[in-house]
Amino acid sequence: MDDVLRRAALFAALDDDQAAELRASMTEVTLARGESLFHEGDPGDRLYVVVEGKVKLHRASPDGRENMLAVLGPSEMIGELSLFDPGPRTATATALTEVKLLGLGHGDLLPLLHARPEVSIALLRAIARRLRRTNDVMSDLVFSDVPGRVAKALLDLSRRFGVPSDEGIHVAHDLTQEELAQLVGASRETVNKALADFAGRGWLKLEARAVVLMDVERLSRRSR
Amino acid sequence: MDDVLRRAALFAALDDDQAAELRASMTEVTLARGESLFHEGDPGDRLYVVVEGKVKLHRASPDGRENMLAVLGPSEMIGELSLFDPGPRTATATALTEVKLLGLGHGDLLPLLHARPEVSIALLRAIARRLRRTNDVMSDLVFSDVPGRVAKALLDLSRRFGVPSDEGIHVAHDLTQEELAQLVGASRETVNKALADFAGRGWLKLEARAVVLMDVERLSRRSR
DNA sequence: CTCCTCATATGATCGGAGTGACATGCGTCA
DNA sequence: TGACGCATGTCACTCCGATCATATGAGGAG
Numbered sequence: 001m002d003d004v005l006r007r008a009a010l011f012a013a014l015d016d017d018q019a020a021e022l023r024a025s026m027t028e029v030t031l032a033r034g035e036s037l038f039h040e041g042d043p044g045d046r047l048y049v050v051v052e053g054k055v056k057l058h059r060a061s062p063d064g065r066e067n068m069l070a071v072l073g074p075s076e077m078i079g080e081l082s083l084f085d086p087g088p089r090t091a092t093a094t095a096l097t098e099v100k101l102l103g104l105g106h107g108d109l110l111p112l113l114h115a116r117p118e119v120s121i122a123l124l125r126a127i128a129r130r131l132r133r134t135n136d137v138m139s140d141l142v143f144s145d146v147p148g149r150v151a152k153a154l155l156d157l158s159r160r161f162g163v164p165s166d167e168g169i170h171v172a173h174d175l176t177q178e179e180l181a182q183l184v185g186a187s188r189e190t191v192n193k194a195l196a197d198f199a200g201r202g203w204l205k206l207e208a209r210a211v212v213l214m215d216v217e218r219l220s221r222r223s224r
Numbered sequence: 225m226d227d228v229l230r231r232a233a234l235f236a237a238l239d240d241d242q243a244a245e246l247r248a249s250m251t252e253v254t255l256a257r258g259e260s261l262f263h264e265g266d267p268g269d270r271l272y273v274v275v276e277g278k279v280k281l282h283r284a285s286p287d288g289r290e291n292m293l294a295v296l297g298p299s300e301m302i303g304e305l306s307l308f309d310p311g312p313r314t315a316t317a318t319a320l321t322e323v324k325l326l327g328l329g330h331g332d333l334l335p336l337l338h339a340r341p342e343v344s345i346a347l348l349r350a351i352a353r354r355l356r357r358t359n360d361v362m363s364d365l366v367f368s369d370v371p372g373r374v375a376k377a378l379l380d381l382s383r384r385f386g387v388p389s390d391e392g393i394h395v396a397h398d399l400t401q402e403e404l405a406q407l408v409g410a411s412r413e414t415v416n417k418a419l420a421d422f423a424g425r426g427w428l429k430l431e432a433r434a435v436v437l438m439d440v441e442r443l444s445r446r447s448r
Numbered sequence: 449c450t451c452c453t454c455a456t457a458t459g460a461t462c463g464g465a466g467t468g469a470c471a472t473g474c475g476t477c478a
Numbered sequence: 479t480g481a482c483g484c485a486t487g488t489c490a491c492t493c494c495g496a497t498c499a500t501a502t503g504a505g506g507a508g
Binding site for chain 2: 059061062065067069080081083084085090091110113114115117118120121123124125127128129130131132134135136137138139141142143185224
């Protein structure tokens, strides 16, 4: 059984056989960068688990500006909200890289939840953790300035997607600066300035859709 | 059985007998305005349901400023996060009015979740809804200016706590302007200006810890 | 290999909103 | 009932960050 799936909340409480059975009942979806899994307003009764790649969850304001709620990677869940609390999708999910997902419909999940309470409990934990993260992001929007939020976002991405290298922690976030700006709720220009400033101080090195963090300590201090 | 409790997610899936039994296993807590139920950092293994009154969930930044995550009223749940995703409390809960709550410990909840999967499912729905609301608030922080956020907050409070009167919808929010400012992530002065402006236009009337909404249509338009 | 387009970089300008400083109002408690 | 303390109302001043404008660079399509 796939290691990535075993780390997903949906599979956490199941033994190997049960996990294999659940996996068999899920349908595979593949997207190229830029393609959307679903759009804000769509009817939603399907949940997905990321197997490979990254997906962004985002919304548009009436006047066309974009805000990114989250970047989701392997083992993470997308679209649960419309399943647990029935209703249309309140955000759009778009692939940041080539991405592979497994989808599960409402009709297949409910029996599982009734049959195996541990699964519900694992999902409660997962969604509680998400709510905590979201609350943290909200506090940052209120308390921190843009450079602080950029530093925080990079550290967060580094914890989740970073790999150590000889120069520092290499973080292939797959976000354009425009997207990074949407993630921290600021303009592209301001984010660019913050990044350039950090790079100038030697705290990090900029690469295409990636950064190398070289002084996590300073960045971390700047983020508070 | 109390009507307020029957509307709480925790009780939604139970029949009268089961609800009465659950209620009996919960301990009553009473607080006066200003008293805290728990503080950020406290170990947390208890969940509460508001029976009467209002409670605010808030956090302090390192430099002492405050941010309010939510105002919770009757039937709503507080402190679930530390229960579902074990860990210290990530916010402080403080009474906005005299308040009556019922508390349930981790040790009493888990057996219930295992025995009655419908309870978990109801809780998943409740927390999913909370996450949706939080995402909405986050988008507003990014997209709307302060007057817009104030209008939005008042409309939200009115939907939850408003009662129709001959002049308009009377909303006893029990928040000082300082607290309202913390709720929308702005300074007291700016919120005061927005309120004075709305009042000057005849959209609402200011009262002590309350407002009377007289032109919901305009306020609603201003909030978008 | 060469455009063309999209991403990145950087400066100039402007405005919303925070800060600080007061004045006023009002509820509550001795 | 008087007075203190907290909440509210309103300035002037400053500044962060959005917006506009304009390079420069780099990857893809032909």
